[in-house]
Amino acid sequence: MKVTVDARGLACPEPVLLAKKAIEENDEVTVIVDDEIALENIRRLASKTACGFSVTEKEGGVREIALVRTEATGQHPVDSGAITAELSCAVVPKKEMGAVVVILSDNRMGRGDDVLGDILIRSFVHTLLQLKPLPVTIICYNAGVKLAVKASPVLDDLRQLAQAGVDILVCGTCVNYFELGDQIAEGRISNMYDIAETMAGAVRLLRP
Amino acid sequence: MREPQEFIVFLFPSVSYVLKAEKILKEQGIVHKLIPVPRHISSDCGVCLRVAVGQQERVAGVLQGRVDWERTVFL
Numbered sequence: 173m174k175v176t177v178d179a180r181g182l183a184c185p186e187p188v189l190l191a192k193k194a195i196e197e198n199d200e201v202t203v204i205v206d207d208e209i210a211l212e213n214i215r216r217l218a219s220k221t222a223c224g225f226s227v228t229e230k231e232g233g234v235r236e237i238a239l240v241r242t243e244a245t246g247q248h249p250v251d252s253g254a255i256t257a258e259l260s261c262a263v264v265p266k267k268e269m270g271a272v273v274v275i276l277s278d279n280r281m282g283r284g285d286d287v288l289g290d291i292l293i294r295s296f297v298h299t300l301l302q303l304k305p306l307p308v309t310i311i312c313y314n315a316g317v318k319l320a321v322k323a324s325p326v327l328d329d330l331r332q333l334a335q336a337g338v339d340i341l342v343c344g345t346c347v348n349y350f351e352l353g354d355q356i357a358e359g360r361i362s363n364m365y366d367i368a369e370t371m372a373g374a375v376r377l378l379r380p
Numbered sequence: 381m382r383e384p385q386e387f388i389v390f391l392f393p394s395v396s397y398v399l400k401a402e403k404i405l406k407e408q409g410i411v412h413k414l415i416p417v418p419r420h421i422s423s424d425c426g427v428c429l430r431v432a433v434g435q436q437e438r439v440a441g442v443l444q445g446r447v448d449w450e451r452t453v454f455l
Contacts, residue, residue, distance in 0.1 A: 291395065295416040295427055328413070 174200040179210060180234065188213040191239065195223055201239040204230075211235055221245055272307040273374035274300060276316035279324075281380040293319070296380045297326040297333075306338055307378065309370050312359060313343035321355040330358040341366060386433040387455040391417065391426075393448065398427050401447040408442050410435060421453050430455070 175198045179187035187203065187210035194201040195217075205211055211227065214237055218225035224240035280289030281296050297319070300307060310333065312320050319326050320342050334340055340359030347353055347361060371377060392398045398414065405412045410431065417426040431439050436452065443449060 287399065288395070291399070291414060291427055294414050298413070298415050325414075 173198045174202075176202040176204065178204045180204055180206040182210070184209050185213065188217050191237070192217055192221075195221065195239045195241065195245075199241045203237040203239065204234060205237060206232070206234050211237065214239070271373075271375045272303070272305070273370055273377050274307045274310045275371070275377055275379040276310060276312045276319055277314050277379065279315045279318040290325075293380065294325050297329045300338075301329060301332055301336070306333070306336055309339045309341060309374075310359070311341045311343070311362075311367055311370060313346050313367065315346075315350075317342050317346040317350060317352060317356070320357065320359045321352055322357040323355075324357070327357055334358055341370065343367060387430050388433050388436050389415070389418070389421070389428045389430045389453050389455060390439065390443075391421070391428050391450045391453065393450055395427060397447055397449070398429060401429055401443055401449065404442055404446060405429065405431075405439065408438075410439060410442070412439075418453075418455065 175194055177187075177190050177194050179190055182190070184207075187205050191201065191203045191214050194203070203214060205214070215225060217223075218239055222242060222244040224238070224242055226238045228236045228238070230236060276293075276297075278289075279293060280286055281292035282289050300310075310330070318324065320330060320340065321327070324330070330340060341362035342356055342359040344361045344363055347356055390401065392401060402412065402414060412435075413430045414427055415430050417424060417428045421428075429439075433454065440452075
């Protein structure tokens with residue numbers, strides 16, 4: 173028998189469990205998925221249970237996976253518990269793995285001594301250029317917005333980071349508070365919605 | 381975008397020397413940059429002053445007798 177399982181929009185591990193059940197009861201199964209994690213989990217299922225596996229890319233990130241039973245399929249039964257135990261249900265898609273967001277919440281690094289803190293932040297921002305991969309976003313808020321002004325000692329580095337594709341968000345409220353509206357020389361003025369969303373979406377936050 | 385250029389770094393015995401030297405370079409209007417000491421030079425958590433190679437003599441001249449530096453390294 174041949175069946176189709178539409179697993180679009182289902183949360184991990186639902187798609188792979190549906191796929192597993194279907195291929196146990198049918199010879200050919202088409203599973204429709206719309207996320208990377210489901211695809212990878214079903215790929216693993218196929219390899220574990222020795223099913224034929226092929227993927228067809230459709231529009232909008234949708235994929236049709238064809239699972240076909242072979243003679244070897246099911247010879248080494250795998251129970252659902254074992255499958256789910258090995259599943260990766262990470263929320264973060266692969267391409268964003270390691271996405272680093274840097275928080276510049278002050279124009280100095282660390283507490284204790286302002287002169288030292290000034291040296292450290294200059295050193296820190298310069299060193300960001302050498303990180304691999306580069307941070308995806310740098311967020312400047314509170315006194316951190318002073319690092320994005322014309323006279324900033326790290327302006328040159330921020331500029332190079334921006335040119336390398338790093339998105340630099342500068343807190344609008346803070347710019348307004350410090351009356352630096354006409355002096356911001358790098359980054360784009362942003363708001364708390366973007367700032368909170370970016371922070372929430374980060375894999376790691378770096379806060380010097 | 382700035383033209384690619386060659387740099388040289390001035391290394392000092394301590395951070396306070398770097399600060400003193402930087403103050404002098406600022407007064408003299410010499411373009412410079414305070415950067416972490418590159419890893420291949422030292423693994424210490426230090427800072428140094430980077431200037432364009434062409435500025436080396438001028439920097440040495442203004443620092444002479446005011447701030448001692450340890451050595452210079454081409455980047």
